[in-house]
Amino acid sequence: MESPNPLPLVKCLPSSEASRDLAVNLAYVLRVGDLLLFTGGIGSGKTTFIQGLAKGLDVKERVTSPSFILQAVYESGRIPLSHVDLYRLTTNEEIEDFGFEDYLESTVTAVEWADRYSRFQPPCLRLNFEFGPLEDERILTVMPDGGDWLERLALIFREDGA
Numbered sequence: 745m746e747s748p749n750p751l752p753l754v755k756c757l758p759s760s761e762a763s764r765d766l767a768v769n770l771a772y773v774l775r776v777g778d779l780l781l782f783t784g785g786i787g788s789g790k791t792t793f794i795q796g797l798a799k800g801l802d803v804k805e806r807v808t809s810p811s812f813i814l815q816a817v818y819e820s821g822r823i824p825l826s827h828v829d830l831y832r833l834t835t836n837e838e839i840e841d842f843g844f845e846d847y848l849e850s851t852v853t854a855v856e857w858a859d860r861y862s863r864f865q866p867p868c869l870r871l872n873f874e875f876g877p878l879e880d881e882r883i884l885t886v887m888p889d890g891g892d893w894l895e896r897l898a899l900i901f902r903e904d905g906a
Contacts, residue, residue, distance in 0.1 A: 752885045752886060752887040753885070753886040753887075753897060753901050754883065754884070754885050754886075755883075755884045755886070755901070756876060756881065756882075756883055756884075757789070757876075757881065757882045757883070757884055758876075758878070758880065758881050759880045759881075760789065760792045760880065763789050763792050763793050763796060763882060763884070764792060764793070764795060764796030764799065765796065766793075766796065766884070766900070767793045767794070767795070767796025767797045767799070767800060768796050768797075768799050768800035769800070769900050770796075770797060770800065770900055771796070771797045771798075771799070771800020771801045772800060772899075773896040773897075773899055773900065774797070774800075774801065774823060774852045775823070775852070776823055776824075776849070776850060776851065776852065777848065777849050777850075777852075778852045778853070778868075778869070779848065779853050779855070779864065779867070779868040779869070780797075780852065780853065780854045780855065780868070780869050780871060781855050781858035781864055781868050781869065781870045781871065782794070782854065782855060782856045782857070782858055782871050782872075782873070783857070783858055783859045783870070783871070783872045783873070784872055784873030784874060785873075785874075785875070788873035788874060788875060788882060789873040789882045789884075790856045790857075790871075790873055791807075791808070791809045791856065793871065793873070793884075794807060794827055794854045794856070795807045797825065797852070797854060798818060798821065798825055798827075801818075801821035801822055801823050801825055801852065802820075802821040802822050803818040803820055803821040803825055804818075804820035804821070805818050805820055807825075807827065809829055809856065810827055810828065810829045811829045811831050811832060812832070814828065814829060814830075814832070814833070814842050814844070815827065815828045815829070815842065815844050815847075817847060817851065823851070823852050824847075824850060824851040824852070825851055825852050825853075825854065826844065826847040826848075826851040826852070826853040826854070827854050827856075828844045828853065828854065828855040828856065829855075829856045829857060830855060830856065830857040830858065830860040830861055831856065831857045831860070833860060833861075834860065836861055836862060836863055839860065839861045840863075858870070866889040866890030866891065867888075867889060867890035867891025867892075867893060868889050868890065868891075869886065869887070869888055869889065869893050869897075870886070870887040870888075870889055871884060871885070871886050871887075872884070872885040872887075886901075
């Protein structure tokens with residue numbers, strides 16, 4: 745029986761390359777309508793990971809943080825990617841006003857600074873990045889929230905913690 749509150753998966757990423765590689769692997773289990781919620785401080789690796797997702801989705805365009813435009817939609821991949829950055833917004837109403845929800849059902853949606861919005865609903869995958877003890881190291885905590893995320897993540901994360 746599935747636990748209603750699964751333990752988070754914690755992964756040490758020794759480099760930005762390791763982060764991108766894990767993201768490429770995650771991209772292989774993504775589907776249209778998936779919602780990925782990213783949290784973590786400035787420079788913690790959110791955009792780097794999303795660049796890896798884009799690579800795994802075969803996005804042809806260069807992916808950068810949409811901090812000033814709030815949202816970029818990449819349609820060149822096998823699944824469209826909506827990349828949202830909520831850093832400059834402060835209220836739920838501001839976030840809803842720019843219309844990122846218009847793409848939730850037709851893309852994979854990756855939201856940076858997701859903790860700035862309190863109305864996200866499951867199913868979603870929550871990914872938190874923290875700085876590790878070494879300069880390039882990041883600690884990624886992955887928390888599935890509803891849906892079949894546990895089954896899909898099992899295809900990526902081996903039992904030995906890899």
